[in-house]
Ligand SMILES: [Zn+2]
């Protein structure tokens with residue numbers, strides 16, 4: 001489990017399930033209220049990690065199977081309201097409680113999270129922003145964007161990253177859905193270099209900025 005602090009928000013990462021998907025626990029350092037992002041699997045490990053905290057919300061960055069296998073277990077045990085973007089909701093085989101739309105704010109304790117709709121990896125992918133903390137889902141990883149299923153989706157994820165994530169300050173820490181964190185400043189030069197190159201129109205799938 002990794003953890004970081006800043007702006008009164010504590011970030012903890014749990015790697016869960018057979019794909020090692022990241023579940024993030026976001027906790028208000030002052031009030032101990034928290035949000036569970038992507039209850040990927042092993043709900044008992046999530047529940048043990050948040051014991052003693054008040055869970056305000058469960059948030060899904062998107063509805064791929066590797067991000068939702070602990071969803072029902074955590075939702076039923078905590079009674080917390082669960083949110084998903086309307087464009088990904090049809091892919092969620094369970095009920096949810098509210099819609100995560102672009103620009104929406106989620107407040108827990110003294111922390112306010114802003115929802116950024118970043119289509120591409122899936123139509124309803126979202127990132128969560130608080131100060132210099134970005135929970136990125138499968139949209140941005142160290143060295144490349146999230147996987148896309150066709151060239152149109154690839155253009156969409158690149159547009160989402162260019163318009164919504166690149167304007168963030170260099171210090172912004174990016175916590176992806178798999179693996180370790182990076183920063184906007186670390187990613188910016190390779191993304192900018194990629195954007196200035198002429199690219200094949202068929203590009204999609206697992207793409208690295210350096211090779212694309
Ligand atoms: Zn995914």
Ligand SMILES: [Zn+2]
Pocket residue numbers: 021064066067138177178
């Ligand atoms: Zn994933």
